[in-house]
Amino acid sequence: MNIVVDTHTHTLASGHAYSTIMENAAAAQRKGLQLLCNTDHAPKMPGAPHYWFFHNQIVLPRFLHEVGIIRGVEANTLNTQGEIDLFDDSFKYLDWIMASFHEPVFRPASEKEHTEALLNVIKNGKVDALGHLGNPNFKFDIETVLQCAKEHNVAIEVNNSSLTGRSRIGSDVRCDEIVRIGKEIGVYFTTGSDAHFCEDIANLDHAITLLDKYQVEPEKVITSTTSRFLNFLLLRGKPRIVEFEHLYS
Known part of the structure; x- marks a missing residue:
């Protein structure tokens, strides 16, 4: 499966990553990506930037090194009510919003509580x-x-970093199960390198291998073409991005 969008990447602004957005974009161009999502950690993560950082992504050009730039965030799931650490006025500045569990923000609890939190995040x-x-x-x-x-058109990430054994050790078994069940249910999948250094941008081989293992249809992988990704954003109710007009079809 060919992937042209990396939907989960970090810059120096996250506090524990090591590259600039220019370095990330240059790596994305070199590796053949067409769209790059900038998803630095939201404010509750230790070391993360102030919420104004996310508003100010409007100063970013829509293209860097000929790669389209998606203004995004990796927000933190805060509680079982499904709240995330973004102010309501932040959403209008962002194209792409992910939510994740992070141990410093949401202390691991019971399976029931985790399930409740995820259901409420979705809803x-x-x-x-x-x-x-x-x-x-x-x-x-x-x-x-x-x-x-x-039911709510929320994509499920296949996170390449989780499959390498370098972070969130033991994730590979559950990722396999998630993709298997997700294929049966018919969810939308997205693919993220979770790069914290520019050379990891577009490193998605493990994610692709797992999607291919279960023969997930490209139509269900929103990162397989620019049109699938951008039209997924429209499905989510996001405004059309005029600078990317030629990438919608």
């Missing part, structure tokens, strides 16, 4: 995708959550 309607769900510290009812994600 709150503010999040376009759920990030690195394979983390064994945050077990949840996979079938229930993925069915809800399908």
Whole structure:
């Protein structure tokens, strides 16, 4: 499967990443990406930028090194009510909003509580995708959550970093199960490198291998073409991005 969008990347602004957005974009061009999502950590993550940082992504050109730039965030799931750490006035500045569990922000609890949090994140309607769900510290009812994600058109991330054994150790088993069940249910999948250094931009081989293992149709992988990704944003109720008009079809 060919992937042309990386929907989960970090810059120096996240506090524990090591590259600038220019370096990330240059790597994206070199590796053949057409769209790059900038998804630095939202404010509750230790070391993350102030919320004005996300508003000010409007100063970013829509193209850097000939790669389209998607203004995004990796928000933190805060509680079982499904709240995330973005102010309401932030959403109008952002194209792409992911939500993830992070141990410093949401202390691992029971499977029931994790499931409740994810269901409420989905139902709150503010999040376009759920990030690195394979983390064994945050077990949840996979079938229930993925069915809800399908009903609300929320994408499920296949996080390449989770499959490398370098972070969230033990995620590979649950990621496999998530993709298997997600294929059966018919969810939308997205693919993220979770790069914290520019050379990891577009490193998606493990994610692609897992999607191919279960023969997930390209039509269900929103990062397989620019039109699928951008039209997914329209499905989510986002405004059309005029600078990307030629990438919608």
